[in-house]
Structure formats: structure tokens, C-alpha cells
Amino acid sequence: MYNLLNNLIGNEYVAAVIAAALPLFVFILPFALAAVLLERKVSAFMQDRLGPNRTGYRGLLQTVADILKLIQKEDITATDADKKLFNLAPVLVFAGCYAAFAAIPFSGAYIGADIDLGMFFIVAISSLVVAGILMGGWASNNKYSLIGAMRSAAQMISYEIPTALVILSLVLVTGTLSLHQISEQQTAYFWNWNILGGAGLGFSKLLLIPFMIVGFIIIYISSLAEVNRTPFDIPEAESELVAGFHTEYSGMKFAMFFLAEYANMFAVSSVVAALFFGGYQSPFGYLGNTLGISWLVPLEQFFWFTAKGMFFVLVQMWLRWTLPRLRVDQLMTVCWKYLIPYAFVNLIIVGLITLL
Amino acid sequence: MNIYDIVFYLFAAITLASAFVVVTARNIIYSAFSLLFTFFGIAGLYVLLGADFIAVVQLMVYVGGILVLILFGVMLTNKITSVQIKTGTLQVIPAILGTALMAGVLIKIFTGTNWHSQMAQYPTKTTAYALGHILLTDYVLIFELLGILLLIALIGAATIARKEEKAS
Numbered sequence: 001m002y003n004l005l006n007n008l009i010g011n012e013y014v015a016a017v018i019a020a021a022l023p024l025f026v027f028i029l030p031f032a033l034a035a036v037l038l039e040r041k042v043s044a045f046m047q048d049r050l051g052p053n054r055t056g057y058r059g060l061l062q063t064v065a066d067i068l069k070l071i072q073k074e075d076i077t078a079t080d081a082d083k084k085l086f087n088l089a090p091v092l093v094f095a096g097c098y099a100a101f102a103a104i105p106f107s108g109a110y111i112g113a114d115i116d117l118g119m120f121f122i123v124a125i126s127s128l129v130v131a132g133i134l135m136g137g138w139a140s141n142n143k144y145s146l147i148g149a150m151r152s153a154a155q156m157i158s159y160e161i162p163t164a165l166v167i168l169s170l171v172l173v174t175g176t177l178s179l180h181q182i183s184e185q186q187t188a189y190f191w192n193w194n195i196l197g198g199a200g201l202g203f204s205k206l207l208l209i210p211f212m213i214v215g216f217i218i219i220y221i222s223s224l225a226e227v228n229r230t231p232f233d234i235p236e237a238e239s240e241l242v243a244g245f246h247t248e249y250s251g252m253k254f255a256m257f258f259l260a261e262y263a264n265m266f267a268v269s270s271v272v273a274a275l276f277f278g279g280y281q282s283p284f285g286y287l288g289n290t291l292g293i294s295w296l297v298p299l300e301q302f303f304w305f306t307a308k309g310m311f312f313v314l315v316q317m318w319l320r321w322t323l324p325r326l327r328v329d330q331l332m333t334v335c336w337k338y339l340i341p342y343a344f345v346n347l348i349i350v351g352l353i354t355l356l
Numbered sequence: 357m358n359i360y361d362i363v364f365y366l367f368a369a370i371t372l373a374s375a376f377v378v379v380t381a382r383n384i385i386y387s388a389f390s391l392l393f394t395f396f397g398i399a400g401l402y403v404l405l406g407a408d409f410i411a412v413v414q415l416m417v418y419v420g421g422i423l424v425l426i427l428f429g430v431m432l433t434n435k436i437t438s439v440q441i442k443t444g445t446l447q448v449i450p451a452i453l454g455t456a457l458m459a460g461v462l463i464k465i466f467t468g469t470n471w472h473s474q475m476a477q478y479p480t481k482t483t484a485y486a487l488g489h490i491l492l493t494d495y496v497l498i499f500e501l502l503g504i505l506l507l508i509a510l511i512g513a514a515t516i517a518r519k520e521e522k523a524s
Contacts, residue, residue: 012359085389116482117412124412127420131392134427138385146431153424160420177484 023101023112032262036063039317046321073251081248082139089136090249090256096128097260100267105180106305107280109298118179119167122271123160126226129264130156133235133245136257140248148244151328152228152235158335159225159232165343166219169350170275173198173208179271183279190283195276207353211346216276218343220312223268225335227261230320234328269312270305280305364404371397388426395419409484 037052037060044051052059077086103118105111115121130153137149167177173194174182185199186192195212197205225232236244246257273279280301288296326334374393381387395418402411491499 016359082385085385115408117408117484120409120412120416124416124420127415127424128392128396130424131389131419131427134424134431135389138427138431150428150431153428157420157424177482 019112020102022110023104023106024098027106028098028101028259028263028266031266032259033063033067035262035265035313036066036258038314039320042314042317043321046318067255070251070255075251075253078141078248080141082141085135085139086248087253089132089139090253090260092132092135093129094256094260094263096125096132097263097267099125099128101263103179104267104270105183105274105279107298107301108184110302111180114178114180116176116178119171119177119182119271119275122179122267123164123167126156126160129260136249137245140245142248144241144243145245145247148235148241148247152245155228155232155235155331155335156226158332159222159339162218162222162335162339162343163226165340165347166215166222167275169211169215169343169347170194172347172351172354173212179274179279183274183281186278186281189285190278192281193276193278193283204353204356207356208350211350211353212276214342214346215350216272218339218346219275220272222335222339223272224316224319225331227264227268227316229265229316231323231326232331233320233325234331265313265316266309269316270309272312273305273308277308278304279308360404363400367397367400367404369397370394371401384430388423388430391426392419392423395423406483408482409487 040062041051041059043049052062055061055065077083100122102112103115103121105114105118133152133156134149137145137147137152140146170182171177174185176182176185182194186194187199190196192199195209195216197208197212228235235241236246241247246254249257282300282304286297286300288294288300370393374390374397377390378387378394381390395414399411399414399419402408402414
């Protein structure tokens, strides 16, 4: 993408800036607009309510109105808050989320940075988010914020371990850490997806299927915990902590935390889709190949990638409005006593199967 | 100046400036958070040197693990104890002597070493395969020993942190 822009514009600085800003304006902002509305509609539907229905046709403009409201709000900083860190924290959290989008393959033609260690990079860069949340929680000088930040950091660090173990077991199967190559390997049809044993044929593919499903369940649960979604939303449990680490934030800074949360939801969903469900590959082959129109294929791939990502975001919302919240100790028990041992056993078995 | 140079100077500036804040800040929280940017800048420098795997490990281990642990420690103790935890200047003369000695040795090494410098090449391939190969062939003993060392540290930490079972 960068090379294309570089040839088109002829200035490498402008091309680099455009390539870096593209996912934000083309993807994250419209996605957040849609997802916030979707979340409210889904929750209303599940609780037998109507949801927002006054602004625009059936409430379609509700999020736009919300954002206009947030922009107008006064920027309040609590008197005893640590001003520098308080202002820096939302930026750091959003930067951490946005950096992960650099390695996500939106389609065969567009991937921000096709680095060979893409998956590993995404896991590592999300630790910036942890630091940002701790910073915000501490700088607010509010006990709810601090407790929320502590819980959030503890949870994100713990659940990184099962995620990393499942990713390792996928590396054993695919032999690469690049999300682009992992997607490329699961070509064309849905029986080549990693959840169904990958693109290879033979006995080991059949053997892999149950362990891949276990791996998928583990990584999906831990990705829920990493983005602080229910049933793992104890960092911002309204009933005990007001709003957790962003209690003191208002106006645009709050909007940045909010945007980061939704961006993160899509990031983890798309990583799961890329690892197990073929990434940007279509489940039924491409219309562009059949008709002989080559430029249609990347667009189709973008469509499939977004569709898979949105599907998993929808499942996250579904779970949020279905399940109650876990207690802190239950949360840690789930991670350390169940997910990590299962992930280890899964890793060993997958390793043995790939040796066959 | 091409784009690589600009990125290099950017990361170098981030590293140096934040490292300076780490040492000089009076508030220990500021030191801890500046360390975040130091680690980040160093990771960026590793990337520019073509050591992509080390760069990501740097982020993962130092930012994701060690820094967050430091922050936890500082935050949990900073406001609970009545003692103000601040960095201050102590033992000026021994410190100057020590740093001067260290600086002398480092400068001697820098100037005396025959650096095998080559023409700059932009990194094209990941180093992960080569590193993994070396670790599991030539240096497998050291690798295993390090694993055992880490395991011992882990068990030790768990034993210390664990509550004493009351004898019934």
C-alpha cells in the first residue's frame, strides 16, 4: 500500500502519512460509529426495549449526535489530578490500540505493515494499552479509578498468557507468525480454514480439528478479557467502581477511551478471524476470479474480512448482554486454573500431531 | 535525509529524552512512566537495526512485564506508606568517581574496538527463524539452563508469596 501511494504521489513522506492514517479514517471511525449504535440496538433487542429511536430514522443518527455532544463538552480535569499524566493517558491507550491495526491484514492488497512477526507484534504492542490504563487510573487521583486500573492491568496481563499459548500452537501448524501468510495459507474454501485443520490434506487434518476448536474457544475467552468486555468487565464494573479507570474523564478524552475500546474490540475479533477463520479469504471462492475481473478480488476480501470481524464483535455484544459479571477471584481462577493448563495441554497435543 | 534517518533520529530523541527524565524526575511515578518511552524508543532502534524479533521481545518483556510490575509496586506503595518515596541526591563524590570510571572504560572500549561495520542494509527478512535455529542447536544447553533458572525463580516467588497453611 505504501509503495502504491509512493508511486502515485511521488513523495515518500506524504505517502507514509497517508498510509498510516488510512485505517483510522477509512475504517476505525465509521466502525466505531456503527458499533456503538449496534451495541445499543442489540442490548435493547435483548432486553425487550426499543433502544435509541428519536434521532434520525429509527435512531440511526444517535451516535453522531452523541459525538457532537462529546465534542462540545467542557474539558474537566480534577483539581488533585496529575495533569501531565492525566492528559497523556488517553493518547497512550489509543496509540496502543491503533498500533495493532498496522499488522492486521484487511485484504490481500491492503495490510498496513506486512511484518513477518505480525501476530507477535500485536500481542506485544497491546502492553502499551496496559501502561496507558494504569497511567490514567493513577493520574485521576481517585480510588475507583486506581482500583479499576489495577484490576484492568492484572486481568490483561494474566489473559495474555493463554492467548500467547494458543498463538504458539497455531505457529506450530502454520509455521509462520505473519498474519498475511496465515491468511494466505487458508485459501479459497472454508474447509481450508485453520479451525477445520488448515489447508493440508490427510489424517493429521482430521486429528487437528477438535484441538483447533479448543484453541479457538480459549483464545476467544481470553480476548474478551483483554478488551475488558463482560463477563470480564470488572475494571469498569458500574455497580462497584462507577466507571473504573475512566471515571474522571469527560469530553474528548473520554471519547478517546471509548474509541480505543471499540477499536480494540474489532482488533481482537479480526485477529481471531485471521487465525482460525481464514482471515480475508472468502469461504466459497471469488466472484472476481469467476468473472475474470481481477480488481474485484481485493474488494471481496475486504468485505469478507470486515464481515467476519463484525460477526465476532456481534458475538461479544451478545455475550455482554447475556452473561453476568465474574468476581475478581473467579476471573483469576478461570485464567490460571483452567485456561492456562488447557492451553498448555492443547499446545503439546497440537505439537505432537504436527510431528506426525 | 531519507525516511529511515528521520525515524532513527526520532526514536533516538525519544530514548535519550525519556532516559534523562527517568534519572532526574523527583517523582518516582514520572520515572517509571518515562521508562516506558525509553523501552519503546529502544525497541524502535532495534527495528531499524534489523533485529525485529528482539524489538518485539523488548516490548513484550520490558513494557508488558517488567514495567507493569514496577508500576504496580510503586502505585501500591506510594500512597499507603507515610514515607515519601522520592529520588534524591546522595553520596555525590563516590557517585561521580564511579560514573567517571565507568565512562572511561566505555569510551576506551568504543574507541579501541575494531567495529565490523558494513554498508547499511535495510532489513528484509525476519530474524526469528535464524534465532530459533541457533537457540535449539548450538546454544541448546544454555537455553535449557536459562529455562531452569527462570523456573527456579518462579517457584521461589510463589513459595514466598504463598500464605502459611495453619497447622491444625
